[in-house]
Amino acid sequence: MAPTIAYFQALLAEHPGHPVLIYEVGGAYDTAGQEETARSYYERALALDLDGDVLRRCLCLCQYASTLRWLGELDESLAVLDRARREFPDSDSVRVFRAMTLNDAQRPDEAVAELLTVVTGHAEVTDLGRWAVGLRGLAQWLADGRPE
Template sequence: MNSPIAPEIAEAIRVGYERRDRANMAPTIAYFEDLLARHPGHPVLTYEVAGAYDTAGQEQKARIHYEQALELGLEGDVLRRCLCQYGSTLRWLGELDASREVLARAGREFPDSDAVRVFSALTFLEEGKADAAVAELLTVVTEHAAVTDLGRWAVGLRGLADWLAQGRPGD
């Protein structure tokens, strides 16, 4: 998607989120499906439909729409969010290798994204790689030490993150 999202579509998306009830996603799914029907092939609306199904716990339907949105072409923050959510959906579906691949792509394209690291940590955890999961999360936390009370421990915790990520060398 090489152009910015049209203001009327951005507003419609905002309204959809404003009306969303996570306990009853059917109206939100219908709302975004209707928007997509009025703008067929729109990558961002396809992504929003995927997200609505995902929130409703309908991962198989979400997966189809995430894949379509990626094929249609997303960029920028919407691409980052799509890759995170798609990777998470694949994790929920038990497709850990596919989840890892999607999140690795996200990491390459958005190397400074905390969200990518957090979703990656969840996949590591599901893969039984607790050290790698903790390393990812410690990396996120220590990169924001100034807004936490970690203070002087941040450097040591970052070292621990590196050590865990390397597989506990010397242990």
């Protein structure tokens, strides 16, 4: 990843304060396993307002939350993902990253519920179609804490 980091760092030196480049530098550090460094770049990119680039903003929130998860900051990760879910309620990426954090937080029922929600959202293009309603019900039941 060193060449990628160097490439984006050079671009960033030419365009300091560019939120997309800051995000991309963070992503390169993240991929290189340098989560603490990546974290600061993600935070800067979000603070500089990636609102103009909706897809990158969603990706940045997911990657930032994943980085927090890897750093063991599960509550912070969930807070970022809850924010992302409010901003991007239909995002499968947000749901999948949230499921991974919930699983790490020892909340497996909620994690499975998130994943079932993603899967059943696409049931019509899979062989799950006939079970979609039941699986959605199961997802809700798990998310609600298995009520009697």
